[in-house]
Amino acid sequence: MVSVAILGAAGGIGQPLSLLLKMNPHVTRLSLYDLVNVPGVAADVSHINTNSSVESHLDKQNLGAALAGIDIVIIPAGVPRKPGMTRDDLFNINAGIVRTLAEAIADHCPAAIIGVISNPVNSTVPIAAEVLKARGVYNPKRLFGITSLDVVRASRFVRDIKPSVDAAALRIPVVGGHSGATIVPLLSQAEPRVEFSQKEIEELTHRIQFGGDEVVQAKAGAGSATLSMAYAAARFTESLIRAISGEDVVEPAFVSLDADPRGAENIRALGAGSLEFFAVPVQLGREGVKRIAPVPSITPFERKAIEVASGELQKNISKGVSFTQKAKI
Numbered sequence: 001m002v003s004v005a006i007l008g009a010a011g012g013i014g015q016p017l018s019l020l021l022k023m024n025p026h027v028t029r030l031s032l033y034d035l036v037n038v039p040g041v042a043a044d045v046s047h048i049n050t051n052s053s054v055e056s057h058l059d060k061q062n063l064g065a066a067l068a069g070i071d072i073v074i075i076p077a078g079v080p081r082k083p084g085m086t087r088d089d090l091f092n093i094n095a096g097i098v099r100t101l102a103e104a105i106a107d108h109c110p111a112a113i114i115g116v117i118s119n120p121v122n123s124t125v126p127i128a129a130e131v132l133k134a135r136g137v138y139n140p141k142r143l144f145g146i147t148s149l150d151v152v153r154a155s156r157f158v159r160d161i162k163p164s165v166d167a168a169a170l171r172i173p174v175v176g177g178h179s180g181a182t183i184v185p186l187l188s189q190a191e192p193r194v195e196f197s198q199k200e201i202e203e204l205t206h207r208i209q210f211g212g213d214e215v216v217q218a219k220a221g222a223g224s225a226t227l228s229m230a231y232a233a234a235r236f237t238e239s240l241i242r243a244i245s246g247e248d249v250v251e252p253a254f255v256s257l258d259a260d261p262r263g264a265e266n267i268r269a270l271g272a273g274s275l276e277f278f279a280v281p282v283q284l285g286r287e288g289v290k291r292i293a294p295v296p297s298i299t300p301f302e303r304k305a306i307e308v309a310s311g312e313l314q315k316n317i318s319k320g321v322s323f324t325q326k327a328k329i
């Protein structure tokens, strides 16, 4: 029995994510919320012959009903990039959207596990955290920025240059954050192990860091990744559900390092320093973060990349925190 709400369910990510979660046999209640078009999406998806119930919640006055009794909230609400924009350029619109949605979560389902997709993730997750702290319901184990797309891309891009690799079975930890240089793939930690030349490492790292731009350019003004993101978010949600039912699952995500201070020591020593949030491999459990999984060792190239990422991340995190302070939530 797992109930999942999607906030922003009628959008480019929200629609295919609704489809994929309707097909997940472990989801028993699918609550779809948006400011527009959600009745049509919900009616459509509800005809798929799986056993879950589907609810449509249109507009802000129905947000409380969308969230009441929910176990997992996934948030793809917000505007996407156009060519020439950075994710940080979305801050002015998406920061307010995430703040409003986090306030409603604090009021209506404070114990839910939250997965934030809305960009810039490096700032929107700290915003959600500050809102939950201000309302006295913050649990760092339960708040995630969804960075699964970076991991999905990493394994697929490796397969593009190493055709003998099984992309679906390859696991490459991606740490740091979710924008440009803050995305740090640890190719040396690939499982199963893959041999790369230094040139391959540099090219792959750059492609994984800027993979989102490939889609933004190709869509030429019509948005950013939606289908691959829906796949990645469905995979993340499935991992959460498996963890809630007692399985040990490791997924990467952008989390507060306070969620597991002991586990975080290793990642801080690798270059995360005193940052509050960092993308790390997370062992999931019933409560959300069970443990921050250790990263055994990294190369000097990866350590340098983490240093660069950390400088940028500090600014992104502070921007989110000061937004909530200025807004006096």
Ligand SMILES: NC(=O)c1ccc[n+]([C@@H]2O[C@H](COP(=O)([O-])OP(=O)(O)OC[C@H]3O[C@@H](n4cnc5c(N)ncnc54)[C@H](O)[C@@H]3O)[C@@H](O)[C@H]2O)c1
Binding pocket: 007, 008, 009, 010, 011, 012, 013, 014, 033, 034, 035, 036, 076, 077, 078, 079, 080, 081, 090, 094, 097, 100, 116, 117, 118, 119, 120, 121, 146, 147, 148, 149, 150, 178, 223, 224, 225, 226, 229
């Ligand atoms: N984390 C990632 O890896 C990742 C990947 C892809 C996209 N994204 C981000 O996801 C977000 C959504 O992208 P998209 O392509 O689905 O955009 P979209 O414009 O197609 O859809 C966004 C949806 O959010 C809805 N919305 C806006 N304000 C809302 C509010 N206050 N409450 C509820 N719904 C609201 C809109 O009505 C729309 O249906 C963007 O910010 C994008 O940058 C993140």
Ligand SMILES: O=C(O)C[C@H](O)C(=O)O
Binding pocket: 080, 081, 087, 119, 149, 211, 212, 213, 215, 216, 224, 225
């Ligand atoms: O690139 C974007 O703006 C969307 C998303 O963050 C992505 O990585 O595809």
